[in-house]
Amino acid sequence: MPLSKLSCLIVDDDRFMLKTLEVLLQQIGVTKTYSSDNAQDALKYIANQNNHIDIIISDLNMPEMDGIQLLRHLGGLGVAMGIILVSGEDPRLLQSVKTLGETFDLMVLGTLGKPVAKQELQSLIEEYEPSADTPPTGPAAMVFADELKMAIANHEIKVHYQPQVSLIDGRIVGVEALARWNHPVKGAISPSIFIGIAEKYSMIKELTNQVFEQSLTQASHWRSQGFDINLSVNFSAQALTQLDMPESIFEQLQGSALRPHNLNIEITESTLASDISIALDILTRLRLKGFGLSIDDFGTGFSSLEQLQQIPFTELKVDRSFVHNANVNRACQVILESSISLTKKLGIKSVAEGVENEADLNLVKAQGCDIVQGYYFAKPMPPEEFIPWARDYSSSLNRPFKPGD
Ligand SMILES: [Mg+2]
Structure with a gap:
């Protein structure tokens, strides 16, 4: 605006x-x-x-x-x-x-x-x-929920992909799958709204499944073309109540070009605030099967060090609000620094979201962050734009583009 x-x-x-x-x-x-x-x-x-x-x-x-x-x-x-x-x-x-x-x-x-x-x-x-x-409330929310239900049924929810880049060698290491809904009349609806509605009106399981299926097919296609990239998918807190979730994901991966360690399951930090025992059971079995486990939006919840040690996370994603504001806000910078140093202590990977400019990049680099994601490199993009982007990006690194490089 x-x-x-x-x-x-x-x-x-x-x-x-x-x-x-x-x-x-x-x-x-x-x-x-x-x-x-x-x-x-x-x-x-x-x-x-x-x-x-x-x-x-x-x-x-x-x-x-x-x-x-x-x-x-x-x-x-x-x-x-x-x-x-x-x-x-x-x-x-x-x-x-x-x-x-x-x-x-x-x-x-x-x-x-x-x-x-x-x-x-x-x-x-x-x-x-x-x-x-802002999410609609009252009767408007009901209408909205009906429209979302239709959109899910008609497979109108599309997945966009945001690249993740390694700070060690600049390589594209993965993509995060993000749900997008382009409403025929209202235009692009913010995911923070429709995901909230999907959670509230019990559609999140179906929505997550669709995003997972679409992105698995897509990532499998890219991998079979020689791109050595991982896929990160967001799973709602509600997914962590289905005890057979690790088995069903494992089954879906069969026949794809992804091995379990190529899939990162992202769980938001606030999820951990609720009943932890079932979640812990599921998360531990996901890890046993070899999937990556990512704690998402870190810094926005209140998870304790004890909880973090309890759950076998392989990756921590620092929320964009602490990354993008870190060079102007001392408090954000402190949270960013301590989150990254925590990953070193736990021996897990750190991912900084919301890297939007050079100042953000330099700051996370100086902290020893492993992977970055943000507008500075690329916005989430429809699947057909990914390969052209990757080609441009690789040539900007002064290296010939080589799939699987
Ligand atoms: Mg995420």
Whole structure:
């Protein structure tokens, strides 16, 4: 979305700060700005249906209603706007507030220290994606669920592939399979929405199966053409309740060009918070059969070191929010560093997601990360684009393209 189309609401009890932010926003091209010197008035403004706000930039420390209380109220309103928090406080405190905002289901774009740097403000604002991305609720969700059911039944969910590159030799080591739904009328629906709906309305098993089958056929095809690549597939928490899951995956791999160690099963970290005993049974047997096990979105959940040692993971994927923000946010950098050092201690591979620019790449490289994935190399792409991309990429490495290289 062009910055000139955005409307921002600034909330700060310090009028000088309000003016400063307003000027900074104008400098980066956001011209529609509104300001309020207290959270109550800001809430009233937002609650009024005639006012449209894309992003709220709020101070944390304010008399009467502070930034955290404001977040709670915004959570109650179910707003779909982006939120940026500003404070002179410790970056770790800001990070906790960000996490808190996410538990209220708010789209927290990030946090900024004071004084606010224009560059940081701009990069957070650019993270904002308009609210078409918020899951529908109430009757709208039911309609949506029906449409998704049809799409799954008609095999309209397609798989896109995001390459993974080794930081040791630059080689393409694998692809992550990602579900994509292009709705005939509504256009591309964000996976964070339809996967959430699929989980809620018991369609996730079917959806996962389809993604797995499609991507297995595709990866098998690439491997038989000489590409030595692995396939990573996301499995929902709900998959970890079917005790025969390791056997059925093993069976599906028979006859393909993939051996079990060529398949990484990605499980999100938050899954581990629920009943661990059945999950542990399944995960251990998957590992016994030789599959790779990946802990996904690491840093967003609360898994303990003990849990990590209990489960025979072979790979840890650091969530993009800690990677892409690490060079501007000290707290993110600390999480990134400690996650990577944890993989060294556990003797498992580290994968950094969300490597979007050279600064991100240099940072994860310096930390000794093994594999990277992100827009800097490639966006998720439809299968027909993968081989041309791989050809271009390999020639940019100054090496002749050679399948299986
Ligand atoms: Mg994943």
